Amino acid sequence: MPVRQTSAYALRTYALSEADQIVLFYTLDFGRLRSVAKGSRRIKSRFGSAFQTLTRSSLSFFEREGQELTRVSACEVEQSYYDVLLTPEAAATAAYFAELVQEFTAERDSNPAIFRLIGAVMEGVSEGVSLEVGARYFEVWMLRLSGVLPRLSECGGCGRQLSAERWVVPEPLEFICRQCRGGHSGSRWLSPGGTALLSEILRKPPMEVMHGTGQNRQAVQRLAAVNRLLIRGQLDKELRTVRYLDRLRHAGRRRSLRGPHRVEIPHGTSGETQ
Ligand SMILES: [Zn+2]
Known part of the structure; x- marks a missing residue:
């Protein structure tokens, strides 16, 4: 199984089993990619926060010929927007x-x-x-x-x-x-x-x-x-x-309408309404 490496943004995750999830990535070199992250649903996962939405990571994954679903081998956070x-x-x-x-x-x-x-x-x-x-x-x-x-x-x-x-x-x-x-x-x-x-x-x-x-x-x-x-x-x-x-x-x-300091918004001041 060849290992590939690329930069990737996590888009979302799907639960696969009690411990595993599928992560949807957008990668620099391969575009959109689905990859199984073993053990990533456990509290002490080795992947940490790498799969939070739009976190950018250096992703390594295994690929099997003829299979769309890849497997995450490593995912190191490069940039988090937490x-x-x-x-x-x-x-x-x-x-x-x-x-x-x-x-x-x-x-x-x-x-x-x-x-x-x-x-x-x-x-x-x-x-x-x-x-x-x-x-x-x-x-x-x-x-x-x-x-x-x-x-x-x-x-x-x-x-x-x-x-x-x-x-x-x-x-x-x-x-x-x-x-x-x-x-x-x-x-x-x-x-x-x-x-x-x-x-x-x-x-x-x-x-x-x-x-x-x-x-x-x-x-x-x-x-x-x-x-x-x-x-x-x-x-x-x-x-x-x-x-x-x-x-x-x-x-x-x-919520803001119920609040004690209701602010009235002035109307018709911008000329952009039609
Ligand atoms: Zn016309």
Whole structure:
């Protein structure tokens, strides 16, 4: 059995037996990979925290000819984001990134750019990029690297140059102009601010986006709704972690409304609503 070695992010684990689990990795050299980690469910496992979501490790694994499932031989932590992921929302966002990688990639299909994306966003978040801006960055690049981000410059309906605002429509996933949107139901508006954020994400690292258009909260929210439609349209389902994040935010809002220091949010100050 040959032993292979690569850098790997843990995406998630599945219990296999009382002591063992299957770990889903995204690796630099082999893409997405499933590997059995013997004894890893025991309290004193030799793998320590290497399988926590989006921990990066140096992974060695055995491979058997003709078998998809490999076996972990060693896994040494290279970079842990443990202290960044302590809040429920941060942990759920990391699980969301992991699920996006799982859903948008195929087993054993290596794409080093996706590997680098995980590192760039997690580094950014650990240096102060907000979870919302980090999530928009991850979504846009996941769509782009999977080849499913619609064309940005021309309308998918009439082919004319798109202005600062546009609408996204499902089936087929396209950005369309104001004139073309009439015949489409279920479209989502991307404001000029949201469009600027999208194009900045494609040109700059996460921290620069955070200090640039990432400051525009309305734009971040607009792009969130558009990305959600693009991702759902592409995968044909809502992700498990997205539903969980929705519930977390809903519970957070209920808590803050009940609190003694309720803050009224001013309306209609940004001109981004439509
Ligand atoms: Zn058009």
